Amino acid sequence: MMSIMWVYMETWIIKDGAAELTRGSHLRGVGLRASCLSVGPARTMVDGIAELADPRAGQEPASHRYELTGMAGPAADVYAGDGPGQRHVGSEFVITAGDQAFVALTAGPASMVAAGSRVTARCTFSVVADYEWDAFGLPDLRSDWYVHRLKIEHRQIDHVPGGPGWACRPAGQGTSLI
Amino acid sequence: MFLAARDGLADQPGKVLRSFEIERMSRWDDDPDPAIMAWYLLDLAPLRAS
Numbered sequence: 001m002m003s004i005m006w007v008y009m010e011t012w013i014i015k016d017g018a019a020e021l022t023r024g025s026h027l028r029g030v031g032l033r034a035s036c037l038s039v040g041p042a043r044t045m046v047d048g049i050a051e052l053a054d055p056r057a058g059q060e061p062a063s064h065r066y067e068l069t070g071m072a073g074p075a076a077d078v079y080a081g082d083g084p085g086q087r088h089v090g091s092e093f094v095i096t097a098g099d100q101a102f103v104a105l106t107a108g109p110a111s112m113v114a115a116g117s118r119v120t121a122r123c124t125f126s127v128v129a130d131y132e133w134d135a136f137g138l139p140d141l142r143s144d145w146y147v148h149r150l151k152i153e154h155r156q157i158d159h160v161p162g163g164p165g166w167a168c169r170p171a172g173q174g175t176s177l178i
Numbered sequence: 179m180f181l182a183a184r185d186g187l188a189d190q191p192g193k194v195l196r197s198f199e200i201e202r203m204s205r206w207d208d209d210p211d212p213a214i215m216a217w218y219l220l221d222l223a224p225l226r227a228s
Contacts, residue, residue, distance in 0.1 A: 008217050126190075144224070147220055151221075152216055153217045
């Protein structure tokens with residue numbers, strides 16, 4: 001199991017006036033989201049993070065996908081938007097692996113995730129924006145990190161479903177930013 | 179219990195055009211083309227383990 005992983009971070013998350021990160025920087029008070037492609041019963045005996053083999057390796061840039069195995073916490077359904085346009089976008093729960101914990105977001109209803117069960121999530125990791133901890137009542141999983149290396153990834157997009165105007169929230173909680 | 183994949187949920191949106199290592203972040207890292215979105219990728223380890 002590894003303790004180093006590539007984590008996505010949107011460029012706007014760096015606050016105005018904040019020190020720009022370099023190799024060797026300390027990133028303090030940051031929590032990570034595991035955006036899950038799938039969640040199922042634990043595939044390993046030991047909790048932790050393992051890199052997923054990329055079948056396109058060598059042909060395209062690496063996908064930076066991982067298998068995160070750990071204990072699932074209680075799940076909550078997550079909705080985007082308000083009023084008649086509100087839609088279910090998945091469920092959110094904490095996965096604890098050793099002394100690290102992550103906010104996991106996956107498709108499907110919260111009832112599909114059994115609290116206290118060991119799961120393996122195939123996922124990518126990203127930095128949770130600071131405003132989300134209070135706005136959406138997330139459990140405070142922030143911790144301190146060491147930055148080994150940095151990369152820039154440019155993506156061609158048709159539209160941007162993420163970004164600061166996009167909001168996820170548990171049912172009946174918080175205020176949508178949309 | 180098994181939650182099946184939903185297209186696009188786990189991945190950042192769009193097709194990767196290029197990816198390269200940098201020494202430090204810069205306020206000019208965003209691409210001026212609105213159809214191109216820049217992401218930082220940080221190779222992180224828990225601070226106490228480094």
